Amino acid sequence: MTRVLLATRNLKKLAELQRILDGALGPHRIELVGLNDVPEYQEVPETGLTFGENALLKAREGCKWTSLPTIADDSGLAVDALSGMPGVFSARWSGRHGDDRANLELVLAQIADVPDEHRGGAFVCAVALVLPGGKEHLVEGRQSGRLLRAPRGEGGFGYDPIFLGDGQDRTNAELTPQEKDAVSHRGKALRALAKVVAKVLPVSPG
Template identity: 55%
Template sequence: MVKILLATRNVGKLAELRDILSAEAAQVELVGLNDVESFPETAETELTFSGNALLKARDGARHSGLVTVADDSGLAVDALNGMPGVLSARWAGSQKDDEANNRLLLDQMSDIPDEHRGARFVCAAALVRPDGGEEVFFGEMTGRLGRAAKGTNGFGYDPLFYPDEASENVTSAELSSEEKNRISHRGKAFVALAQALAR
């Protein structure tokens, strides 16, 4: 059994990756930051998803001595030239307020016609080994932005985002957890990462 650290305190994200790893790499025990001795966490200062994911994974591997996984993700809106991008969580300010972020994004997109409301969620998942080996895996979920928030099964921009791959015309926040994990940017990146671990 190989112990792997997921550099997060988000229990939902930990559960999601445990589900994926159990299907792809059975000999893995996944722990989170709350399960290891605490250490100073580096701020996400990079300008790319992969850069921020690597910052967190390197920290975890260096301080814990464990193979460490970390991810960074966000929303890239076509009409905003790919923004909010790596600033997704802080789009309306440093307080990381989902409701304020959604309100600001809807205001910025208010005069954009439906045919130009394309967007995609992007995830970079980094895998760093204590010996210095590094890999980054990517996932995307394409779709479009709605004009009002709908649904409660999600966070961030999920209530505004209609995924192209959804079985029905619903937002990410209206999908079941199973369907969301199957088609999401994070799910795709973590499946690729889990397959690499299994090898």
């Protein structure tokens, strides 16, 4: 079975990608591993100015150090009233990387005076696949919607509790994992990536 590295320590992302790949690849399987499953290496800073640049930086580094086909993503929230921010800074918007609650509360505070009709935004996700031979693939997914004034729901992570996607009556945090996969930026990007994986990687019957 082909081993593929997902360059993250986020177990929720690892489970999410495995779930989506399993659904998209049908009877074929790859063995997905995370950074906790490979020898530790110095992770590259996310210095890119776009989601795509950061995804490629992380995927190249993982492939270089492990010699495994490597998938990496960068995603975040682009708020219309904040001129597309926090964008690539979404995970560290409050100053502490990965503090979901602080990040969410800061965004809500920054748009507290913005009328409901101007609280639009989108989740954006870029996913890169870098192969040991040097070939690179990049896909992107997007989910448009608007920001609520208070969190709703216990599921998901990040800004999910305040994001109501277009056509939804529940936030991303109120959706089941399967419902979220069907509409989310990451779900769309990963389904596009699964098509690439099926073409460029040897996948084994499950």
